[in-house]
Amino acid sequence: MDIEKTMVDTKGGNWELEGKKFHSRLMIGSALYPSPEIMKKAIIASGSQIVTVALRRQSATSLQGGNQFWNIIKELDVTVLPNTAGCHTAKEAITTAMMAREIFETNWIKLEVIGNQYTLQPDPFALVEATKSLISEGFRVLPYMTDDLVLAQKLADLGCTTLMPWGSPIGSGRGLMNPYNLKVIRKQFPKLNLIVDAGIGKPSDAIEAMELGFDGILLNSAVALAQEPIKMAKAFKYATYAGRLGFEAGTMQKRDMATPSTPTVGTPFWHQFS
Amino acid sequence: MKISINGEIKEFENKSLTIKDILEEMNYGKGIAVALNETFVLRDKYQETIVNSGDRLDILSPVQGG
Numbered sequence: 001m002d003i004e005k006t007m008v009d010t011k012g013g014n015w016e017l018e019g020k021k022f023h024s025r026l027m028i029g030s031a032l033y034p035s036p037e038i039m040k041k042a043i044i045a046s047g048s049q050i051v052t053v054a055l056r057r058q059s060a061t062s063l064q065g066g067n068q069f070w071n072i073i074k075e076l077d078v079t080v081l082p083n084t085a086g087c088h089t090a091k092e093a094i095t096t097a098m099m100a101r102e103i104f105e106t107n108w109i110k111l112e113v114i115g116n117q118y119t120l121q122p123d124p125f126a127l128v129e130a131t132k133s134l135i136s137e138g139f140r141v142l143p144y145m146t147d148d149l150v151l152a153q154k155l156a157d158l159g160c161t162t163l164m165p166w167g168s169p170i171g172s173g174r175g176l177m178n179p180y181n182l183k184v185i186r187k188q189f190p191k192l193n194l195i196v197d198a199g200i201g202k203p204s205d206a207i208e209a210m211e212l213g214f215d216g217i218l219l220n221s222a223v224a225l226a227q228e229p230i231k232m233a234k235a236f237k238y239a240t241y242a243g244r245l246g247f248e249a250g251t252m253q254k255r256d257m258a259t260p261s262t263p264t265v266g267t268p269f270w271h272q273f274s
Numbered sequence: 275m276k277i278s279i280n281g282e283i284k285e286f287e288n289k290s291l292t293i294k295d296i297l298e299e300m301n302y303g304k305g306i307a308v309a310l311n312e313t314f315v316l317r318d319k320y321q322e323t324i325v326n327s328g329d330r331l332d333i334l335s336p337v338q339g340g
Contacts, residue, residue: 029338029339029340030338030339030340031338031339031340032338032340033338039338052339052340053336053337053338053339054336054337054338054339054340055307055334055335055336055337055339056334056335056337057280057281057332057333057334058280058306058333058334058335058337059280060300060301060302060303061301063302063303063305063306063335064301066305067305067335067336069336069337069338070305070335070336073336082339083339083340085339085340091312092312095309095312095313095314096334098307098314099307099308099309099314099334100307102307102314102316102317103305103306103307103334103335103336104336170340171340220340221340
């Protein structure tokens with residue numbers, strides 16, 4: 001069996017996110033790769049259909065001859081998810097989101113409002129404020145948030161159908177700091193799309209998140225900063241898929257004692273424990 | 275008049291300029307979005323939006339992001 005061909009979503013077909021259907025549950029960032037060529041190959045190898053992008057000030061001179069990065073992304077035929085990275089207030093994030101909507105021609109926005117420069121922890125208050133405003137402007141807001149249950153409730157009440165709690169701080173590669181919190185959010189919001197965004201460091205982190213019942217993974221550094229980004233992209237493709245299958249299949253209950261898996265009836269050289 | 279463009283102060287001789295005038299003078303093409311004094315300006319409004327001395331213009335375009 002060709003695993004590449006079977007790696008489409010199970011359980012009734014494609015995964016639906018914000019009204020669009022996808023096969024892959026892995027979303028990938030476009031930053032920090034050693035070269036544009038490696039970025040392109042890594043995105044393709046990851047199987048991701050959603051790629052995050054950003055906006056920055058650029059001089060007219062640097063844009064002469066076109067925007068090489070943007071041309072590569074356009075060639076890939078992926079759904080772009082613009083972010084508001086670097087914004088520290090609701091107003092900055094709202095303005096950036098509006099600019100992104102015009103340039104990228106999408107009403108999707110990965111809403112980031114940073115509240116702490118050391119951990120890049122999202123500011124929950126500004127996040128709620130910006131979400132409220134952007135939803136009223138017709139955006140589909142995918143908020144990057146802490147793993148806070150009450151914040152999740154507030155964002156869901158505002159109309160978010162996707163929530164993206166962090167696993168751990170952006171770029172830290174520390175995996176899931178608090179699986180309990182993520183598990184509780186999953187349990188409380190069974191119908192929302194939940195994506196672990198930030199902190200994923202290795203494929204097993206992605207598997208762990210997917211086994212918790214999360215709907216998807218968003219990562220960047222784990223692939224871009226790997227020794228071999230293209231190979232790592234593939235590893236995450238399989239990991240995300242494996243984790244999802246594991247969740248859908250339902251894991252066995254843990255037991256305190258060993259239980260033989262091989263039948264004991266007919267065992268030769270039988271030793272009766274006493 | 276002096277206008278801050280992407281954080282750098284630029285001086286213009288003409289005292290009545292629109293966003294469109296400034297973008298043309300600086301040779302900006304397509305694939306950009308503009309904010310005037312931290313407020314987004316629709317592309318359709320470049321021609322009618324006057325920029326005053328002391329204003330801040332941010333001109334953004336796509337880059338890599340996570």
